[in-house]
Amino acid sequence: MAKTSVFEVQVQFGDCDPAGIVFFPNFLRWMDAASLHFFMGCGLPPWRELEKTRGLVGTPLLEIHTRFVQSATYGERLQVHTGIDEWRGRVFVHRHRVLRGDTLICEGTETRTFVMRDAEGRLKSVALPDDLRALCD
Template structure:
């Protein structure tokens, strides 16, 4: 496992559908923001800095599994609890638990990879080994 970092979200009216329920893609948007926030809070430089110094452009999403348990609506404050569930050679599994206080609203796992521009084709990206120094910051 890894550290758990909490990212807070204020749900706005525009985040909801006509019934006043958060439109489901907004959960993905918040979890994506929480993914980046996780690394920043662990002490990893922002991607725009890592691309300059190490060529790492970020951690693109490869796979996602989301389970919606309870709805949310505007005016609520949500917390996205993010951690790394598993480190593999070239990918890692991010776990997100979206909560409203003590109530779990959504659970998600994402498989992501650290990537660089492909050295032979600048229109493509390439997964690299998980950097050990970044992993160490997150434990």
């Protein structure tokens, strides 16, 4: 991963199950937020602005893989380190590493694509324009 961003999360009591362990879907929610944080940090405008100026609606999720290594609980501060592992035409792979300090808690990859609306309003997959991709490399 050439360029990375760090998205901080303060784990709340409501993020945890009755045993006090972070409920696994919250990691996916934080990775999703870290994905947007990555693009904003690279200099891409918010999705609403990109839709108005370039027709790009966002980056829907196509596939996700997650591996849990350690548990986390409320009161802890986690860092989601995010970058792009691979560009494949219209598809890219985001890698996320969730850390508590130097301890790996969870890691995952998301396969995503950029989309635009066609003439009928349906979403269609497109490659990220070169000038915007250059901001992310």
